[in-house]
Amino acid sequence: MMLDSRLVVDxxxxxLDIALSVAPGEVVALLGPxxxxxxxxxxxxxxxxxxxxxxxRLGTDDLTALPPERRPIGVVFQDYLLFPHLSAxxxxxxxxxxxxxxxxxxxxxxxxxxxxxxxxDQAAKRPRQLSGGQAQRVALARALAxxxxxLLLDEPLAALDARTRLDTRAELQRxxxxxxxxxxxxxxxxxxxxxxxxxxxxxxxxxxxQEGDAATVTARPRTDYVARLxxxxxxxxxxxxxxxxxxxxxxxxxxxxxxxxxxxFRPSAVALYAEKPTGSPRNIWAATIAGIQRxxxxxxxxxxxxxxxxxxxxxxxxxxxxxxxxxxxxAAVKATETHAYPx
Amino acid sequence: MPASRRxxxxxxxxxxxxALLGLAFLVLPLAGLLIRxxxxxxxxxxxxPHVLAALRLSLLTATLATALCLLLGVPLAWLLARVEFRxxxxxxxxxxxxxxxxxxxxxxxxxxxxxxxxxxxxxLDQAFGITLPFTTAGVVLAEAFVALPFLVIAVEGAxxxxxxxxxxxxxxxxxxxxxxFTHVTLPLVAPGIAAGAVLCWARALGEFGATITFAGNFPGxxxxxxxxxxxxxxxxxxxxxxxxxxxxxxxxxxxxTLRDRWVGAA
Amino acid sequence: MRLRGTMAVVTAMVLLAGCASNEGDEPAGNxxxxxxxxxxxxxxxxxxxFAAASLTESFDRIGQDLxxxxxxxxxTFNYGGSSGLATQINEGAPADxFAAASPATMKTVVDKxxxxxxxxxxxxxxxxxxxxxxxxxxxxxxxxxxxxDLKVALCAEEVPCGAAAKKALAGxxxxxxxxxxxxxxxxxxxxxxxxxxxxxYRTDAKAATSDVDGLEFPESxxxxxxxxxVVLKDAxxxxxxxxxxxxxxxxxxxxxxxxxxxxx
Numbered sequence: 001m002m003l004d005s006r007l008v009v010d011x012x013x014x015x016l017d018i019a020l021s022v023a024p025g026e027v028v029a030l031l032g033p034x035x036x037x038x039x040x041x042x043x044x045x046x047x048x049x050x051x052x053x054x055x056x057r058l059g060t061d062d063l064t065a066l067p068p069e070r071r072p073i074g075v076v077f078q079d080y081l082l083f084p085h086l087s088a089x090x091x092x093x094x095x096x097x098x099x100x101x102x103x104x105x106x107x108x109x110x111x112x113x114x115x116x117x118x119x120x121d122q123a124a125k126r127p128r129q130l131s132g133g134q135a136q137r138v139a140l141a142r143a144l145a146x147x148x149x150x151l152l153l154d155e156p157l158a159a160l161d162a163r164t165r166l167d168t169r170a171e172l173q174r175x176x177x178x179x180x181x182x183x184x185x186x187x188x189x190x191x192x193x194x195x196x197x198x199x200x201x202x203x204x205x206x207x208x209x210q211e212g213d214a215a216t217v218t219a220r221p222r223t224d225y226v227a228r229l230x231x232x233x234x235x236x237x238x239x240x241x242x243x244x245x246x247x248x249x250x251x252x253x254x255x256x257x258x259x260x261x262x263x264x265f266r267p268s269a270v271a272l273y274a275e276k277p278t279g280s281p282r283n284i285w286a287a288t289i290a291g292i293q294r295x296x297x298x299x300x301x302x303x304x305x306x307x308x309x310x311x312x313x314x315x316x317x318x319x320x321x322x323x324x325x326x327x328x329x330x331a332a333v334k335a336t337e338t339h340a341y342p343x
Numbered sequence: 344m345p346a347s348r349r350x351x352x353x354x355x356x357x358x359x360x361x362a363l364l365g366l367a368f369l370v371l372p373l374a375g376l377l378i379r380x381x382x383x384x385x386x387x388x389x390x391x392p393h394v395l396a397a398l399r400l401s402l403l404t405a406t407l408a409t410a411l412c413l414l415l416g417v418p419l420a421w422l423l424a425r426v427e428f429r430x431x432x433x434x435x436x437x438x439x440x441x442x443x444x445x446x447x448x449x450x451x452x453x454x455x456x457x458x459x460x461x462x463x464x465x466x467l468d469q470a471f472g473i474t475l476p477f478t479t480a481g482v483v484l485a486e487a488f489v490a491l492p493f494l495v496i497a498v499e500g501a502x503x504x505x506x507x508x509x510x511x512x513x514x515x516x517x518x519x520x521x522x523x524f525t526h527v528t529l530p531l532v533a534p535g536i537a538a539g540a541v542l543c544w545a546r547a548l549g550e551f552g553a554t555i556t557f558a559g560n561f562p563g564x565x566x567x568x569x570x571x572x573x574x575x576x577x578x579x580x581x582x583x584x585x586x587x588x589x590x591x592x593x594x595x596x597x598x599x600t601l602r603d604r605w606v607g608a609a
Numbered sequence: 610m611r612l613r614g615t616m617a618v619v620t621a622m623v624l625l626a627g628c629a630s631n632e633g634d635e636p637a638g639n640x641x642x643x644x645x646x647x648x649x650x651x652x653x654x655x656x657x658x659f660a661a662a663s664l665t666e667s668f669d670r671i672g673q674d675l676x677x678x679x680x681x682x683x684x685t686f687n688y689g690g691s692s693g694l695a696t697q698i699n700e701g702a703p704a705d706x707f708a709a710a711s712p713a714t715m716k717t718v719v720d721k722x723x724x725x726x727x728x729x730x731x732x733x734x735x736x737x738x739x740x741x742x743x744x745x746x747x748x749x750x751x752x753x754x755x756x757x758d759l760k761v762a763l764c765a766e767e768v769p770c771g772a773a774a775k776k777a778l779a780g781x782x783x784x785x786x787x788x789x790x791x792x793x794x795x796x797x798x799x800x801x802x803x804x805x806x807x808x809x810y811r812t813d814a815k816a817a818t819s820d821v822d823g824l825e826f827p828e829s830x831x832x833x834x835x836x837x838x839v840v841l842k843d844a845x846x847x848x849x850x851x852x853x854x855x856x857x858x859x860x861x862x863x864x865x866x867x868x869x870x871x872x873x
Contacts, residue, residue, distance in 0.1 A: 048511050068514035081512040085530040094526075098517035146516060451801075459760075460802040476803050477760070477786035555794070559787025560765060566788075573790055577692035577767035 003182045007044045008053035016206040022182035029185045029197030037206040038186040074148030078155040080139035082127035089123040095146035113141035133164040149181040190229040232264045248306035252335040260343040269337035270311035273330040287331045381581040388585045396563045397571040405547040408486035416494040424502035450556025481558035486547035494543040501535020653681040656849040661691045661710035667868045671861040705850035708838040711769035715837040728837035732870040734810045737823035739799045751826045761785045762798045762807040774808040776832035812869035
């Protein structure tokens with residue numbers, strides 16, 4: 001029972017066209033910037049967004065032409081959309097009732113789900129009496145109470161504050177792991193994606209630009225968006241053995257490659273010098289400081305020059321070098337700190 | 344900041360003066376009725392059977408007309424608010440026509456359709472032996488015709504204001520369009536429907552022109568309070584004032600009660 | 610901003626004042642300022658006549674004739690239900706002449722002492738049975754109206770035509786489907802085919818000969834409606850008012866009988 005889909009929505013200026021497959025029990029995160037089409041894809045899977053082309057198959061069932069109410073799905077919406085006129089219990093019982101379960105039985109099921117998300121004592125409350133985290137858990141219970149074969153979550157943690165988010169994320173992970181059906185999660189937060197998903201699908205401008213497990217995607221980003229998400233400097237160039245030619249600079253790299261490649265290195269691998277360093281074999285270029293920001297315990301220096309790059313230095317080093325925007329410095333990266341892979 | 348120390352809001356005179364003038368404009372005529380009311384003979388006038396008959400008929404027909412408006416108007420409002428179709432703007436304009444039509448003309452129009460020689464009325468008469476003019480049902484029809492736009496406009500506004508995504512959420516939980524309408528949409532817009540129904544009822548209660556034209560005037564059957572007031576005015580102004588006061592007191596009492604119970608909660 | 614706001618208020622108040630002064634068709638002051646009265650034989654100034662709606666066509670013609678002879682006379686007519694006009698007069702509406710469709714309504718004005726001199730009956734009107742053109746139901750007389758297959762409209766007792774109908778119908782048991790608020794409404798029900806017959810004035814039936822036939826019936830003789838006319842106490846132009854009434858009773862008679870009224 002596997003989700004096999006191709007989702008095409010054409011709005012003229014914007015076209016979504018992605019293929020998405022999810023195995024039973026697997027959690028796939030659709031990750032991408034705002035406006036990339038993630039939510040549109042999720043709505044197409046739910047049947048809330050008409051498709052111009054494509055198909056949605058779940059196991060042997062073809063859902064493509066089915067209206068939302070006849071799809072075996074559960075949806076957690078970004079702002080939950082708990083029915084304000086119903087108690088938490090009746091919100092969760094709503095789905096089972098619509099699937100033909102008797103009132104008493106549906107309520108028992110609902111109470112069971114509320115217990116599982118730890119909210120049995122809030123069953124009689126109206127949605128506006130619940131905290132954000134509680135509402136999120138009721139929404140999850142409501143979606144799971146219909147035993148969906150396809151669970152869809154749209155930014156399930158985006159509406160929560162940082163503290164609540166941490167607890168709720170851990171709790172959500174537990175439920176997603178236990179869910180036997182396929183799960184598609186839409187998020188723009190890489191941390192949510194990394195923690196909750198088995199596989200990441202990166203969507204930019206309506207297309208899938210990269211997909212794979214967390215380790216692969218973070219180690220080998222293929223777009224600037226992903227590189228920024230995982231905090232790497234990323235360049236595209238042409239490789240001849242250990243040398244990669246970029247637009248204005250040639251880098252020495254550890255990996256031996258030929259043809260179009262990506263080169264990536266961590267900001268902390270970039271060393272800065274006031275004078276041009278000599279000696280050990282490394283990549284050296286003159287750069288102008290474009291900006292300085294705090295980054296954890298360190299400072300992140302944005303560099304302009306032949307290549308745009310980010311460098312992490314300690315505050316002490318920054319003081320010693322007297323770093324300030326507009327100053328020219330020398331940047332150096334060891335070949336062993338770089339990572340080159342085919343484009 | 345404690346409420347007691349809050350700076351008192353200055354109301355601009357340019358707003359306050361016309362606002363007070365507007366209030367006086369609405370309240371003074373009512374005060375006029377109170378001043379001229381024949382208080383001494385009031386009790387015996389109230390006990391007159393034709394007064395009570397007219398009052399009972401008014402309350403009955405206004406309530407039935409409101410029920411009819413709810414039955415037809417809520418689905419119509421839903422159609423206008425939720426379904427995209429060609430000519431929706433035109434339909435919306437047509438719905439408001441009874442608002443601008445003089446009610447007497449509305450009554451004539453009703454006669455042309457539901458009258459003895461009307462397109463529908465002729466058929467009703469021949470097929471079922473039903474005639475609407477000069478009957479209590481005719482009063483209900485005339486009142487509903489005039490009051491329906493108030494309900495449709497109020498409910499459509501409430502529906503447009505309600506978040507349609509709740510209906511999407513219901514669909515993903517397995518609710519079809521009808522179940523979604525009854526279990527999610529209606530409860531969400533209930534305050535708007537209540538407000539619309541109250542307006543509708545008030546309009547129906549005061550209806551005169553369409554009623555007297557379509558349903559005629561016969562005590563106990565089609566003579567509602569406004570008709571009784573109009574005819575009383577022909578002979579005895581004081582009687583007309585008394586009838587108006589009754590209508591005023593009853594409607595204000597009912598509306599105030601309803602407002603607190605239903606509309607105020609919104 | 611403040612100035613503009615104030616201007617808006619002033620404008621609104623001026624508009625309101627304008628509305629108010631138009632209410633009674635013509636303000637009272639105009640009559641006085643136009644030097645009313647008789648200059649030689651001629652009538653001059655403003656004259657305001659309140660008259661029953663059934664007199665509309667006749668009085669319009671009579672007014673034109675009178676003004677043609679008195680170029681400095683300006684007559685304003687206010688037609689309406691007699692009772693409504695009486696109420697307006699008793700509430701202080703500025704009028705010179707009141708012509709009512711029944712002595713009962715005239716009495717409400719006299720009772721309040723708003724008349725100058727005794728009202729005189731200047732025409733009579735008689736009831737007829739208005740039926741659809743060609744009389745498809747074959748109605749021959751008043752007794753036919755009790756036939757169960759017929760729908761009949763009467764005027765409400767509160768209005769003159771209803772009072773007259775009640776008198777005429779003494780001895781006939783009849784259940785009308787509706788008691789209309791005025792004679793024109795009763796007639797309209799016949800025109801629209803909603804009722805088979807209605808008791809209306811002969812003048813009204815005559816004005817609608819293209820749609821209805823008016824059947825005379827002997828019992829109507831017992832319920833003839835007198836139309837009284839009077840000069841009002843607060844008349845701004847008493848001379849012209851008296852001149853108008855005199856003209857109605859002399860040269861106006863032909864016009865009135867032509868419309869179906871009877872001379873007193």
